[in-house]
Amino acid sequence: MEIPKVLVADPVSQRGVDELAAGGALEVVVKTGLPEAEIIKIIPEFSALVVRSQTKVTANVLEAASKLKVIGRAGVGVDNVNVDAATKRGVIVMNTPGGNTISTAEHAFSLLVSIARSIPQADASVKAGKWDRKKYEGVELYNKSLGILGMGRIGSEIARRAIAFGMRVFAYDPYLSSSKARSLQVELVENVDDLLPHCDFITMHMPLTDETHHILDERRLGLCRKGVRIVNCARGGLIDEAALGVALQSGQVAAAALDVFEVEPPPADFALRSLPNIVFTPHLGASTAEAQENVGIEIAQAIRAALLEGEIRNAVNMPSIDAKTAAVVKPFLTLADKLGRFAAQLAPKRNDRIVITYGGKAVELPTEGVTRAALTGFLKTAGGEEVNSVNVRTMASTLGLLVEEVKSTEQTDFNEWLHVAVWSGDSKVSLGGTFFGAKNEPRIVRLNGRSIEAEPEGVILLLENNDVPGIVGKVGTILGKHKVNIASMSLSRDEAGGQALTVLNLDSAPASEVIQELLSHPEISAARIIQL
Numbered sequence: 001m002e003i004p005k006v007l008v009a010d011p012v013s014q015r016g017v018d019e020l021a022a023g024g025a026l027e028v029v030v031k032t033g034l035p036e037a038e039i040i041k042i043i044p045e046f047s048a049l050v051v052r053s054q055t056k057v058t059a060n061v062l063e064a065a066s067k068l069k070v071i072g073r074a075g076v077g078v079d080n081v082n083v084d085a086a087t088k089r090g091v092i093v094m095n096t097p098g099g100n101t102i103s104t105a106e107h108a109f110s111l112l113v114s115i116a117r118s119i120p121q122a123d124a125s126v127k128a129g130k131w132d133r134k135k136y137e138g139v140e141l142y143n144k145s146l147g148i149l150g151m152g153r154i155g156s157e158i159a160r161r162a163i164a165f166g167m168r169v170f171a172y173d174p175y176l177s178s179s180k181a182r183s184l185q186v187e188l189v190e191n192v193d194d195l196l197p198h199c200d201f202i203t204m205h206m207p208l209t210d211e212t213h214h215i216l217d218e219r220r221l222g223l224c225r226k227g228v229r230i231v232n233c234a235r236g237g238l239i240d241e242a243a244l245g246v247a248l249q250s251g252q253v254a255a256a257a258l259d260v261f262e263v264e265p266p267p268a269d270f271a272l273r274s275l276p277n278i279v280f281t282p283h284l285g286a287s288t289a290e291a292q293e294n295v296g297i298e299i300a301q302a303i304r305a306a307l308l309e310g311e312i313r314n315a316v317n318m319p320s321i322d323a324k325t326a327a328v329v330k331p332f333l334t335l336a337d338k339l340g341r342f343a344a345q346l347a348p349k350r351n352d353r354i355v356i357t358y359g360g361k362a363v364e365l366p367t368e369g370v371t372r373a374a375l376t377g378f379l380k381t382a383g384g385e386e387v388n389s390v391n392v393r394t395m396a397s398t399l400g401l402l403v404e405e406v407k408s409t410e411q412t413d414f415n416e417w418l419h420v421a422v423w424s425g426d427s428k429v430s431l432g433g434t435f436f437g438a439k440n441e442p443r444i445v446r447l448n449g450r451s452i453e454a455e456p457e458g459v460i461l462l463l464e465n466n467d468v469p470g471i472v473g474k475v476g477t478i479l480g481k482h483k484v485n486i487a488s489m490s491l492s493r494d495e496a497g498g499q500a501l502t503v504l505n506l507d508s509a510p511a512s513e514v515i516q517e518l519l520s521h522p523e524i525s526a527a528r529i530i531q532l
């Protein structure tokens with residue numbers, strides 16, 4: 001039998017390489033720093049590829065990778081891997097969350113201390129033959145306030161260290177529950193804008209997503225306390241580098257430290273390079289002997305398990321159920337994902353509890369995969385590309401979101417019943433779904449306890465209105481005027497002439513002016529768009 005080959009394309013620890021090659025079951029080739037064209041040439045012979053953040057696993061690489069089964073990321077971020085292309089080609093992408101948490105937290109904290117005391121600049125000055133004690137007077141961390149943006153694994157470790165240094169810690173993480181924040185002894189701030197004016201130091205520990213891109217931009221840098229010091233050891237792109245340059249020059253930001261950059265390595269003409277009050281490290285957060293040994297061994301074991309035993313660990317793109325079971329639960333996986341996404345758009349960001357209830361024949365399903373699909377849909381905005389059905393429970397627990405699964409024996413109106421309810425304090429959002437007809441078409445049939453009927457697909461318009469004659473015609477006229485076609489509509493009212501919930505499946509998303517026009521109607525009190 002042919003021995004599967006593994007290409008190690010970025011530097012990983014020798015112990016990781018040894019672990020991969022142990023017993024000769026895999027043939028390991030270490031070739032680091034290859035350009036894309038070279039990787040494309042050799043990749044067809046490999047069953048697994050190991051990378052860190054340097055090698056870009058592009059759609060072209062994946063196209064050529066005819067034998068590839070697994071990509072192992074020795075680290076956390078998979079933004080250098082085209083996960084969608086890998087998923088489409090059936091290639092599992094795995095990472096090693098947690099293995100480099102402490103190292104990265106220590107590096108970020110070191111950068112914080114460095115910029116409080118201008119250590120790199122003072123070092124360079126002494127080495128240049130100077131003895132400039134006045135110029136490098138710094139500030140203490142003690143009694144200062146630190147704002148942590150993103151309170152996951154690394155953010156939490158930073159908080160512990162900052163508290164030990166006598167700092168007051170504020171945290172911004174819209175997905176972290178209040179109870180988790182209390183246990184970490186940090187003051188949770190609802191809005192990033194509210195945190196900025198209170199902080200002497202800011203450190204960033206969130207993924208790069210559409211929501212977090214340039215989260216510190218020109219406007220927000222302007223909201224910061226004058227003389228703030230900022231560290232980014234998460235991902236380039238969280239800070240607008242051009243705006244940061246201006247703020248460093250004006251003194252609005254006294255100092256900054258970056259371990260990560262919008263383009264890595266930054267180009268030769270990178271403007272921030274010439275500023276005296278910024279410190280750089282070349283993406284070194286995870287570069288310690290310990291972290292590299294952790295992630296190297298962990299990814300080697302995961303690749304061996306996948307190639308030799310078919311066991312999947314820490315996959316970022318793979319449902320955790322086998323193919324036969326997947327066929328049975330597939331429609332439920334889709335419905336659960338949609339209910340989760342719908343709930344995420346209705347609920348506030350910070351939630352304490354999510355309950356997924358199965359009723360009717362659905363209680364006989366292997367429900368774990370379905371529960372995870374609902375949770376993945378719900379947490380997609382918080383976790384970005386890295387959250388999937390395999391790692392979603394860990395993410396929920398990091399956020400302090402309690403996940404409950406209930407198999408209900410109560411009589412339901414439907415043969416199969418799937419219900420998702422999310423609590424934030426006393427307020428609750430809930431959705432129920434089932435399947436209709438011979439073709440088993442998915443439908444959303446309950447919204448916050450009200451009976452509705454909507455296809456869980458595309459654009460959905462929710463209207464709250466008074467139950468008065470002519471309202472349906474009015475809505476149709478407004479949408480028609482703006483060329484928005486209604487695919488289906490359902491109405492639910494508490495009583496004749498009372499409050500009604502109108503749910504419309506639309507063929508396209510109406511512009512915000514259309515929503516405003518609907519809201520200007522005196523009988524319509526709320527209108528919102530849900531995208532599924």
Ligand SMILES: NC(=O)c1ccc[n+]([C@@H]2O[C@H](COP(=O)([O-])OP(=O)(O)OC[C@H]3O[C@@H](n4cnc5c(N)ncnc54)[C@H](O)[C@@H]3O)[C@@H](O)[C@H]2O)c1
Nearest residue numbers: 077104150151152153154173175205206207233234285286
């Ligand atoms: N510099 C390095 O070498 C290095 C090493 C490891 C990790 N990282 C990066 O650090 C970051 C954090 O890693 P982690 O292991 O702590 O991840 P994590 O998933 O444990 O934590 C991320 C946190 O960010 C929060 N978040 C998501 N969207 C947010 C938003 N819009 N606003 C505020 N918070 C938001 C999530 O709720 C979560 O709590 C990642 O980007 C990772 O890739 C960098």
Ligand SMILES: O=C(O)[C@H](O)COP(=O)(O)O
Nearest residue numbers: 052053054075076077286
């Ligand atoms: O996401 C990560 O794990 C870090 O950015 C570390 O990247 P590296 O493995 O290239 O050091």
